[in-house]
Amino acid sequence: MNRILFVIPWSSFFVEKVGPSFAEAPERAPEGVVGLATWLNTQGFEARIADTQMLLRRNQGSVRQTLDELWALCMDFRPEVIGFSFFTARFEHVETIFKNLVERYDTAGLKKPMMIAGGVHPTLLPELTMSFIPFDALILGEGELPLLRMLRGEPLEAIKGVYCPHGGKAEKADILENLDELPFPDWDLVDKAYYTQPSHQVSNTALHRVMPITLSRGCMYRCNFCAHSCFLRARCHSADYCIEKMKSVAAQCDIDTFVIQDSSIGNFRTHWEDVCKKLIKMGSPYRWWANLRANQADERFLKLMKDAGCIKLFFGFESGSPRILERMNKRITLDQCRKAARLCHQLDIPFYTSYIINYFDEDEEDMRLTEELILETQPTSLAINKFSPIPGSNDYEKSRDLLKPYIQTVHDWTTLGRLLSPVHFGNMTPERFDYWYQHFQSLRFKINAHENPD
Numbered sequence: 435m436n437r438i439l440f441v442i443p444w445s446s447f448f449v450e451k452v453g454p455s456f457a458e459a460p461e462r463a464p465e466g467v468v469g470l471a472t473w474l475n476t477q478g479f480e481a482r483i484a485d486t487q488m489l490l491r492r493n494q495g496s497v498r499q500t501l502d503e504l505w506a507l508c509m510d511f512r513p514e515v516i517g518f519s520f521f522t523a524r525f526e527h528v529e530t531i532f533k534n535l536v537e538r539y540d541t542a543g544l545k546k547p548m549m550i551a552g553g554v555h556p557t558l559l560p561e562l563t564m565s566f567i568p569f570d571a572l573i574l575g576e577g578e579l580p581l582l583r584m585l586r587g588e589p590l591e592a593i594k595g596v597y598c599p600h601g602g603k604a605e606k607a608d609i610l611e612n613l614d615e616l617p618f619p620d621w622d623l624v625d626k627a628y629y630t631q632p633s634h635q636v637s638n639t640a641l642h643r644v645m646p647i648t649l650s651r652g653c654m655y656r657c658n659f660c661a662h663s664c665f666l667r668a669r670c671h672s673a674d675y676c677i678e679k680m681k682s683v684a685a686q687c688d689i690d691t692f693v694i695q696d697s698s699i700g701n702f703r704t705h706w707e708d709v710c711k712k713l714i715k716m717g718s719p720y721r722w723w724a725n726l727r728a729n730q731a732d733e734r735f736l737k738l739m740k741d742a743g744c745i746k747l748f749f750g751f752e753s754g755s756p757r758i759l760e761r762m763n764k765r766i767t768l769d770q771c772r773k774a775a776r777l778c779h780q781l782d783i784p785f786y787t788s789y790i791i792n793y794f795d796e797d798e799e800d801m802r803l804t805e806e807l808i809l810e811t812q813p814t815s816l817a818i819n820k821f822s823p824i825p826g827s828n829d830y831e832k833s834r835d836l837l838k839p840y841i842q843t844v845h846d847w848t849t850l851g852r853l854l855s856p857v858h859f860g861n862m863t864p865e866r867f868d869y870w871y872q873h874f875q876s877l878r879f880k881i882n883a884h885e886n887p888d
């Protein structure tokens with residue numbers, strides 16, 4: 435087999451509607467799939483991408499038109515394998531696309547390509563995925579090595595990480611130990627002009643043209659609500675590779691601003707210090723935003739980052755209540771949050787803080803403590819998320835029985851994946867929860883409106 439077409443499903447927000455502009459509701463460029471396709475192309479195969487998340491928006495939300503364009507692409511490229519990539523939030527759209535493609539191949543009397551899937555959702559819930567969508571095979575875990583073996587024609591049963599219908603082994607694929615073996619992403623595989631339109635990805639008030647970049651995988655923490663470390667083993671590229679990758683993406687996409695997607699750049703501290711020093715030596719040519727855990731923030735590190743071009747930091751403070759932080763296994767203290775915020779103010783680094791409400795057993799006193807921490811730390815931007823146990827997290831495992839009545843259909847799963855579970859996990863009436871939710875939203879609105887453009 436030689437030709438593989440990756441399908442990136444669209445997201446729910448824009449189905450049959452003309453959403454807000456790209457600037458207001460930007461789409462993050464799909465680095466995971468572009469990376470996989472580039473890898474296969476450099477190994478001698480022919481990989482292309484059907485980016486329906488972009489097509490749907492370009493088609494003003496028209497599913498029909500987007501499916502027609504996808505079909506035209508299939509007819510032009512004639513893939514032997516079609517590979518869907520998705521997390522839980524896009525499950526139902528994968529079903530729509532899959533069914534439509536199968537129907538079109540049948541109607542045209544053409545042999546259907548091998549239909550496979552990979553990514554977070556099929557990896558975590560292979561049996562469930564197959565029960566809704568009859569794929570020929572799923573790939574569990576990181577896709578590089580099993581895809582290579584599959585395209586080389588090895589029997590599916592012999593490939594570690596391949597899960598077939600009717601009782602396949604749910605074993606994760608072998609991984610590339612050295613991430614530096616990966617080629618830099620070839621951004622010509624998708625519409626890079628679309629993804630680099632000016633938007634508010636980095637600032638609520640200023641527009642930037644940005645691209646995402648990933649310089650490590652996984653996370654060595656295991657916060658109970660998070661699925662980040664569900665299968666990606668924590669490891670990073672060398673500092674030299676990181677610099678060359680930044681140069682490559684900046685040149686390809688004509689940008690100088692990055693959203694660094696890594697879980698926390700403090701997870702590989704010495705490595706990141708090296709990257710910063712190298713950037714400073716180059717005259718700090720790029721601006722970037724990155725995630726950092728509160729317990730990893732200190733003056734020396736933050737100053738180094740600022741000098742190396744950091745224009746915003748994202749912290750998951752999650753709650754102002756020590757009791758709730760403990761239940762989340764967040765492994766940060768309020769003092770560490772206060773210190774991180776104080777340093778950002780002192781060094782003039784804009785910072786974004788994110789909180790989760792509706793957590794198990796959370797009461798109104800916990801909410802009050804969260805409000806207190808927000809007011810005390812005065813972030814540049816604020817996010818308030820309703821807790822929903824996401825597949826891949828410890829909290830999902832704990833809540834399976836409770837969630838069961840709410841996750842019957844593929845749409846219910848999609849809703850759960852979008853973090854919109856209807857369950858109240860806190861210790862207060864739904865009315866009081868709504869009061870607090872609205873209260874936090876108005877606080878968020880006020881804070882986010884006051885960011886200073888850089």
Ligand code: B12
Nearest residue numbers: 445464466517519521522523552553573576577661662825
């Ligand atoms: C970047 C990112 C985003 C970007 C997506 C960019 C894009 N278009 O790809 C944005 C910002 C849009 C996003 C949004 C959301 N995200 Co997100 N996101 C991530 C993040 C941080 C990194 C993804 C990534 O690039 N990983 C690195 C690459 C190498 O891994 P990968 O993409 O999984 O690909 C590898 C394998 O999965 C496999 N593979 C992937 N595709 C395919 C396809 C085939 C055919 C094969 C064979 C293999 C294969 O091979 C790849 C290489 O090894 C992950 C964290 C994580 N651990 O993955 C969360 C994560 C995927 N997101 C998550 C969530 C919950 C969300 C949101 C719901 C959050 C929210 N508050 O709304 C939204 C959903 C929006 C929507 N409605 O669609 C969860 C998903 C959990 C789940 N069970 O679904 C994760 C795991 C984070 C977490 N903390 O829990 N996200």
Ligand code: SF4
Nearest residue numbers: 653655657660662697
């Ligand atoms: S919340 Fe952040 S630190 Fe915790 S597991 Fe997820 S990515 Fe890691």
